[in-house]
Amino acid sequence: MKAPGYIFAEALRNLIKKRATVLYPYREVEKIHLPDGFRGKIEFDRPKCIGCQMCFRVCPAKAIEIIEDERGKRPIFLIYRCIYCGQCAEVCPTKAITLGKVFENVALRKEELEVR
Amino acid sequence: MSFEIPIGPQHPIHVEPLMLKLKVEGELIVDVDIDVSYIHRGIEKALELRSYPQGLFLAERICGICNCAHSLCYCLNIEQLLGKEAPPRAKYLRVIVEELSRVHSHLLWLGHYFHTLGFETLFMYFWRDRERVMDMLELMTGNRVTTSYNVIGGVRRDITPEIDSKLRRMIEHLRERMKYYEAAIRSEPSLLGRLQGVGLLKPEDAIRLGTVGPHLRASGVKHDVRLDDPYSGHEEIPFNVITYDTCDCYGRVMVRIGEVFESLDMIAYALDHLPSGEYRLKMPPFFKAPVGESLSRVEAPRGELIHYSISDGGTNPFRYRVRTPTLANLASVAAMLKSRGDYEVYIADVPAILGGIDPCICCTARVIITDEGKKTRRITTLTELERYARERGVRM
Numbered sequence: 190m191k192a193p194g195y196i197f198a199e200a201l202r203n204l205i206k207k208r209a210t211v212l213y214p215y216r217e218v219e220k221i222h223l224p225d226g227f228r229g230k231i232e233f234d235r236p237k238c239i240g241c242q243m244c245f246r247v248c249p250a251k252a253i254e255i256i257e258d259e260r261g262k263r264p265i266f267l268i269y270r271c272i273y274c275g276q277c278a279e280v281c282p283t284k285a286i287t288l289g290k291v292f293e294n295v296a297l298r299k300e301e302l303e304v305r
Numbered sequence: 306m307s308f309e310i311p312i313g314p315q316h317p318i319h320v321e322p323l324m325l326k327l328k329v330e331g332e333l334i335v336d337v338d339i340d341v342s343y344i345h346r347g348i349e350k351a352l353e354l355r356s357y358p359q360g361l362f363l364a365e366r367i368c369g370i371c372n373c374a375h376s377l378c379y380c381l382n383i384e385q386l387l388g389k390e391a392p393p394r395a396k397y398l399r400v401i402v403e404e405l406s407r408v409h410s411h412l413l414w415l416g417h418y419f420h421t422l423g424f425e426t427l428f429m430y431f432w433r434d435r436e437r438v439m440d441m442l443e444l445m446t447g448n449r450v451t452t453s454y455n456v457i458g459g460v461r462r463d464i465t466p467e468i469d470s471k472l473r474r475m476i477e478h479l480r481e482r483m484k485y486y487e488a489a490i491r492s493e494p495s496l497l498g499r500l501q502g503v504g505l506l507k508p509e510d511a512i513r514l515g516t517v518g519p520h521l522r523a524s525g526v527k528h529d530v531r532l533d534d535p536y537s538g539h540e541e542i543p544f545n546v547i548t549y550d551t552c553d554c555y556g557r558v559m560v561r562i563g564e565v566f567e568s569l570d571m572i573a574y575a576l577d578h579l580p581s582g583e584y585r586l587k588m589p590p591f592f593k594a595p596v597g598e599s600l601s602r603v604e605a606p607r608g609e610l611i612h613y614s615i616s617d618g619g620t621n622p623f624r625y626r627v628r629t630p631t632l633a634n635l636a637s638v639a640a641m642l643k644s645r646g647d648y649e650v651y652i653a654d655v656p657a658i659l660g661g662i663d664p665c666i667c668c669t670a671r672v673i674i675t676d677e678g679k680k681t682r683r684i685t686t687l688t689e690l691e692r693y694a695r696e697r698g699v700r701m
Binding site for chain 1: 361
């Protein structure tokens with residue numbers, strides 16, 4: 190058995206290495222690299238929507254409500270219920286729904302967390 | 306003169322609520338009572354109220370760390386019910402993501418285990434390297450933890466050449482790091498003192514108590530669902546089942562380190578031999594399953610995971626049952642915590658022994674009947690509960 194302190198050399202080496210963490214909320218936010226397929230906050234393209242309500246029917250978290258506006262039936266996305274599974278984006282026949290790269294979903298009022 | 310010492314439901318050594326009532330004589334533990342029912346989430350019932358494709362996302366959230374194993378087990382179960390099979394490319398992609406999640410789970414456990422033992426340096430190093438694995442999971446599936454990669458009939462995304470090369474680089478990096486950690490753990494007397502000879506579980510006891518996973522393999526029993534019942538192309542991918550015959554906490558650490566190497570080899574093999582073709586069957590967004598029942602088994606990072614479902618021909622399962630590995634392993638914790646003969650367990654060994662099974666309590670709750678008026682609590686058995694349900698005419 191070796192003497193204690195096998196890890197000591199590695200610890201010393203790490204003293205001169207670059208920091209592994211990111212000072213996330215305050216600085217270096219640009220260092221956070223999100224891949225292309227990231228599933229973040231839903232983005233909705235109203236002109237593409239044909240009002241088929243498939244997204245409403247497949248949503249496992251009941252995060253989608255259907256309302257009527259001047260162009261017919263359309264969904265609203267309640268982000269505070271969303272589990273980011275991406276089922277709605279997958280089932281949408283016209284690709285009107287995509288999952289974007291926004292992951293900071295904190296708000297003081299509920300309405301701010303609705304995608305219309 | 307004996308005392309009762311409660312550890313939990315909230316305690317620094319627990320990540321999740323768990324109650325250990327230790328009966329001690331001096332420093333020695335002579336008896337233990339384990340209560341796991343502090344988190345009851347009603348997931349099995351909730352699964353009965355969701356259609357098959359919707360239930361997948363709930364099944365995935367039974368456990369955050371083994372979400373891949375849960376979603377794979379659910380998919381295998383429903384595919385078996387429908388009489389379908391995922392295409393070969395999907396099977397290999399499933400293996401890649403499953404093994405990635407096993408590596409991430411084992412690194413998380415190793416880091417956390419050394420943290421409970423008080424070795425913070427290794428905790429930091431393991432978790433730093435785990436970030437590389439998490440980045441790969443994010444790149445492949447779209448999220449760090451909840452991957453949502455497996456779907457009924459295949460997987461969601463294909464692999465690109467960019468991901469392929471990044472995965473290979475990650476494997477090389479991690480192999481080097483794991484070699485260093487293995488040597489570091491073997492040569493660190495302060496760690497060996499806390500691990501060797503602690504929490505002895507003989508092979509015959511391990512089998513008798515129904516232990517599963519790395520915990521069982523650390524007792525020298527060669528049991529692995531991937532080997533015994535290949536479920537996702539494991540009959541084609543070569544791998545070794547790591548066993549260790551020291552039967553103590555040291556063996557549990559070494560088995561998991563060995564499994565990380567094996568998982569990395571499996572990912573490399575799957576990348577080299579990835580079959581071409583479809584990676585997903587065309588499935589309608591809603592479907593009915595034929596009447597029948599099905600059972601699927603998956604080797605989750607913590608051990609054997611079992612999903613069982615009954616279909617009555619509708620769009621939802623009639624009954625869904627999940628048996629998680631922690632529940633199987635908790636019985637052995639009670640056995641390991643009791644001093645007998647020259648095997649002595651001290652209070653200071655509790656974190657090492659409990660941590661050794663990689664406990665994940667939130668998947669584990671049991672039935673307890675609490676009588677508010679009489680202020681009594683008692684744990685029921687399944688037969689008792691069935692009789693009670695029949696008397697009251699309630700569907701179980």
